[in-house]
Amino acid sequence: MENGTLFLLLGYSVAIFAVSLLGGKLSAIVTMTHTRTQLVMSLVAGFLLGVAMFHLLLHSLEDIPGPYAGELAVGCAVLGVIMIIVLLRIFRFHQHDFSHEAMAMEDHHDYGNPHGLHGSMDINPRSVFGVATGLGLHTITEGIALGASVRVGLMNDGGAILAGLGVFLAIMLHKPLDAYSIIGLMRVSGYGNRTCTLTNIGFALLCPLITVLTFLGVGLLSQLNELHVVGYIMAFAAGVFLCISLSDLLPEIQFHSHDRGILALAFLIGIGLAYALFFFESDTMHGLESLDAH
DSSP, X not given: OHHHHHHHXXXXXXXXXXXXXXXXXXXXXXXXXXXXHHHXXXXXXXXXXXXXXXXXXXXXXXXXXXXXXXXXXXXXHHHHHHHHHHHHHHHOOOOOOOOHHHHHHXXXXXXXOSSOSSTTSOOOHHHHHHHHHHHHHHHHHHHHHHHHHHHHHHXXXXXXXXXXXXXXXXXXXXXHXXXXXXXXXXXXXXXXXXXXXXXXXXXXXXXXXXXXXXXXXXXXXXXXXXXXXXXXXXXXXXXXXXXXXXXXXHHHHHHOOTTHHHHHHHHHHHHHHHHHHHHHHHHHHHHHHHHHHX
16 A cells, blocks of 8 residues: 555656646746636635645644644644745745736735735846745645645555545646746746746756655654644644635735626635535545445
8 A cells, every 4th residue: 555655646746746847837938817817826726725624624633632632733724824924024925927917907006015026026036036935935835735645545544545635636736826926937037048947847846855755754753643743734734725825815805806706706616626525535535434344
């Protein structure tokens, strides 16, 4: 079963690398309109929020020990939220929309520059470094969450292997946006094709590398400590995913009023997909437990 889990981990890593690389390349050949960008972001943000609450947080409650498991899980989730907010304050990295419409709207309505990359803020090597650093740290957190989630399947004899599927899909859907942000900003800043390509490859490799290292590193612990550590990691990652989801949604909701119906629908579809995956996972798990009991 361990070989099967490692094969699954490798498949996840290759897929994330591929879509991240594709997202960076798309910045050179595709210009997304503001509405299309927000539509994709709303769908992905809804899915991220659903994975944070239905998958990561609920699984952490099962793995964190003691009578104060709920308080500890929520505390770890709050720490995840705090980390992302601090990173956003320092690096101002979470920007995916480089459309002409978005840039024009921010030039016309400078509400403290909520998106934080263009408009009144100069795009320069320092701002590019800040975005790359912030998204890199965010990516490290995603890799840790995925490695810990896949580890759950191995600890439960493969029965909970679907626990990593929701996290994987959330990362795979969101990673192209992150890569598009970094490489798109670099191109706007005047970086050459070679530098952009090397950065794109390095960023695409980061999440798979951290995922594998986390999976192997947690495995060095005793089985009891391993289970507890995974619970804390998943609760922390729930806070990270929740904050990232809302940081995609709230600026658009607050400052722009266009296409409200379709964007709200996309967000609800994202949550619905995450819940459907959770329902399928739970139903499968209960079926496996019944078979084990017999």
